[in-house]
Amino acid sequence: RKISTCTDHELENHSMYCVQCKSPVCYQCLEEGRHGKHDVKALGAMWKQHKAQLSQALNGVSDKAKEAKEFLVQLKNLLQQIQENGLDYEACLVAQCDALVDALTRQKAKLLTKVTKEREHKLKVVWDQINHCTLKLRQSTGLMEYCLEVIKENDPSGFLQISDALIKRVQVSQEQWVKGALEPKVSAEFDLTLDSEPLLQSIHQLDFIQMKCRVPVTVPPVPLLQLEKCCTRNNSVTLAWRMPPLSHNPVEGYILELDDGDGGQFREVYVGKETLCTIDGLHFNSTYNARVKAFNSSGVGPYSKTVILQTSDVAWFTFDPSSAHRDIVLSNDNQTATCNSYDDRVVLGTAAFSKGVHYWELHVDRYDNHPDPAFGIARINVVKDMMLGKDDKAWAMYVDNNRSWFMHCNSHTNRTEGGVSKGATVGVLLDLNKHNLTFYINGQQQGPPAFENVEGVFMPALSLNRNVQVSL
Numbered sequence: 001r002k003i004s005t006c007t008d009h010e011l012e013n014h015s016m017y018c019v020q021c022k023s024p025v026c027y028q029c030l031e032e033g034r035h036g037k038h039d040v041k042a043l044g045a046m047w048k049q050h051k052a053q054l055s056q057a058l059n060g061v062s063d064k065a066k067e068a069k070e071f072l073v074q075l076k077n078l079l080q081q082i083q084e085n086g087l088d089y090e091a092c093l094v095a096q097c098d099a100l101v102d103a104l105t106r107q108k109a110k111l112l113t114k115v116t117k118e119r120e121h122k123l124k125v126v127w128d129q130i131n132h133c134t135l136k137l138r139q140s141t142g143l144m145e146y147c148l149e150v151i152k153e154n155d156p157s158g159f160l161q162i163s164d165a166l167i168k169r170v171q172v173s174q175e176q177w178v179k180g181a182l183e184p185k186v187s188a189e190f191d192l193t194l195d196s197e198p199l200l201q202s203i204h205q206l207d208f209i210q211m212k213c214r215v216p217v218t219v220p221p222v223p224l225l226q227l228e229k230c231c232t233r234n235n236s237v238t239l240a241w242r243m244p245p246l247s248h249n250p251v252e253g254y255i256l257e258l259d260d261g262d263g264g265q266f267r268e269v270y271v272g273k274e275t276l277c278t279i280d281g282l283h284f285n286s287t288y289n290a291r292v293k294a295f296n297s298s299g300v301g302p303y304s305k306t307v308i309l310q311t312s313d314v315a316w317f318t319f320d321p322s323s324a325h326r327d328i329v330l331s332n333d334n335q336t337a338t339c340n341s342y343d344d345r346v347v348l349g350t351a352a353f354s355k356g357v358h359y360w361e362l363h364v365d366r367y368d369n370h371p372d373p374a375f376g377i378a379r380i381n382v383v384k385d386m387m388l389g390k391d392d393k394a395w396a397m398y399v400d401n402n403r404s405w406f407m408h409c410n411s412h413t414n415r416t417e418g419g420v421s422k423g424a425t426v427g428v429l430l431d432l433n434k435h436n437l438t439f440y441i442n443g444q445q446q447g448p449p450a451f452e453n454v455e456g457v458f459m460p461a462l463s464l465n466r467n468v469q470v471s472l
Contacts, residue, residue, distance in 0.1 A: 017046040115192060122186045129185055140173050220251045220294035220301035229276070230290075230307055234316060234351055237309045238278045241292050252296045257303075261286035261311070281352040281457055285313040315358060317351035317460065318472065324348065325384040336365065337462060338469040344374070346384035346394075349460030349472075353377075355432045360460060361440075364424045366469035367401070373468045374398035374407070375426045377437060377454075378461035388463035395451045396461070397439040399426070404441070406450040416447035426470075430458060 004024065006012045012026035019039040029035045147166055153159045221244055229240035237258075243251060256270040261283045270277045282288065288309050294301045318334035325345035329338050339345050349360075362375060374388035376396030382388070389396035389407030396407050401419040405412045418441055420426065427440030437451040462470065 015043055016040045017043050019046075111194065115190065118190060118192060122188075122190075125186045126184065133182075136176055140176075143169060143173055218249060218296070218298035220249050220296055221247050222302050223254065223292050223294050223304045225292065225304050225307050227307065230309065232309050232311050235282045235284045235311045235353075236278055236280045237282060237288060237290070237311065238276070239290055239292070239307065239309075240276045241304060242275055243294065249298075249301075250296050251294045254292055254294050255300070256290065256292045259289045261288045266291065281354070282311055283355050284311055284315055284353070284358075285356060286311050315351045315353070317349040317360075319347050319462075320350045320459075323380070323384075332471060336469065336471040337464065338366070339464055339466045342465050342467075343385070344372075344387040344463045344465050346378070346382060346386075346388055346461060346463045348378060348380070348382070348462075352380070352457050352459050353430060353432060354457045357433060358430045359427060360472065361425050361427045362462065362470045362472060364420050364422055364426070364468070365471055366467075367420060367422045367424075368467040370401050371465050371467040372398045372400050373420075373462070373464040373470065375428055375439065376450075376461055377428070377430055377458040379457070380459060382461065386463075388461055394461055395437055395454060395458075396463070397426075397446065397450060398463075399441070399446075404439070404446055406439075406447070408451065414447045414450070418444075418446060428460065430454075432458075 004014050006014060006024075006026040006029060009026055009028045012028050014024035014026055016025050016027070016030065017023070017040060018025050018029075018035045019041060021035065021038060024043055025035045025040065030040060147170065150159065150162065150166060223241045224244055226240040226242060229238070231238050239256065241254070253271060253273050254275065255268055256277050257266040258269045258279060259266050266289070269279050288311065289306050290309060291303045291306045293303045319328075319330050319337050321328075321330050321334055324330065324337075324347040327339050327341040327343075327345045328347045329340060330336065330347070334350075337347050364373075372387070374396040375398075376388055376394060378388065378394035378396075382393040383391045387396075387398060387407075388394045389398065390410045392409045394408065397404050398407055399405075399420050401421055402417070403419055404416050406414045420441060425440075425442055427443070429438040429440065431438070432454070435452065435454050436449045437454055438449045439446045464470065
């Protein structure tokens with residue numbers, strides 16, 4: 001390799017590199033020339049540095065070239081996919097339009113059948129009227145011809161013998177032509193107007209959803225269900241959702257819909273502005289489908305995807321402090337209940353039952369001075385400042401240390417020997433398949449089935465005073 005010489009000093013070889021001028025220089029350039037005060041570096045070091053930079057840049061270009069080749073392959077594959085998908089979508093579009101045409105053809109046949117029936121009805125009515133009128137006309141014409149022959153009779157006595165009868169027959173014949181008898185019973189017009197305008201508008205608006213989205217849309221878009229926040233607990237489900245990002249249409253509220261847990265129709269369970277909702281009182285061991293849509297002043301947006309939620313097959317519940325009477329005292333994580341008052345007060349469980357078979361037990365922790373605690377079920381709006389079973393919202397068994405009674409609407413029935421004491425266990429069996437309620441004391445059935453034909457939504461219930469403490 002020939003060593004390059006300085007263009008300004010031909011006898012000097014390049015030995016340095018001027019960083020500011022970005023060119024090789026010699027020692028004499030540094031001492032005499034314009035590079036004297038410039039930043040210079042050793043030529044070999046800068047040579048290696050620039051070679052490294054160039055190699056690094058080439059590596060980057062090589063990577064991009066490789067990506068470009070892969071991208072070209074991707075584009076060529078995309079061409080084939082577009083061609084194939086275009087044919088598939090064309091076939092799908094033809095099939096969908098053919099289905100619409102078939103549906104319209106079938107509906108046309110139904111409408112033509114209605115027109116035919118209406119035409120046949122009108123023709124039958126008119127023919128019946130023609131035949132009836134023709135018969136009456138023949139009868140009247142015959143009578144008129146006979147009367148004209150009688151009028152020609154010159155014998156007064158013979159005429160008078162039949163004239164009265166003829167006069168009456170003529171009058172009767174005249175009365176047959178009552179008002180309206182000579183008017184058609186039907187009109188030639190068909191009172192059938194085909195309301196095709198909505199269908200024509202729908203056909204004119206028929207387009208791909210993506211194309212419609214290019215037109216300014218005022219209703220809210222589809223909400224997105226947040227599956228990580230959707231959950232179930234006992235017979236309650238919690239659902240959460242949000243609007244998609246970059247959504248500019250205003251939202252005034254949401255409509256949450258749930259089916260009946262058995263594949264039935266959807267129904268509205270919440271309407272409001274919140275994006276988190278819990279629905280209580282559902283069926284245990286049931287599969288529910290839920291969906292949500294948003295709305296604003298312009299209308300209601302489309303439904304979200306459907307989420308499927310399974311409620312618990314076994315109910316776990318405690319006493320409910322939020323609905324209990326204020327004199328009720330709960331402890332042990334709301335599994336133990338007593339009372340501050342000598343009067344009976346009611347506390348409900350946190351679960352609600354509407355179908356299935358449910359059994360729970362209550363342990364008598366304390367029993368002083370022979371009180372009458374009552375065990376059973378109740379509606380959510382049961383009266384809570386008197387013994388369970390005195391109103392029409394509760395079905396209960398109240399028991400002392402010797403015997404028990406069943407009570408509903410303050411009606412006491414089925415007195416049964418055998419009571420409770422400290423350490424006793426009271427069991428409640430609610431069978432909503434057979435719609436009856438049965439009680440147990442220490443594992444033995446207490447009397448006959450207490451109540452039949454129980455239907456609706458029920459919550460575990462208990463009434464007691466300060467002389468009793470029980471635990472679930």
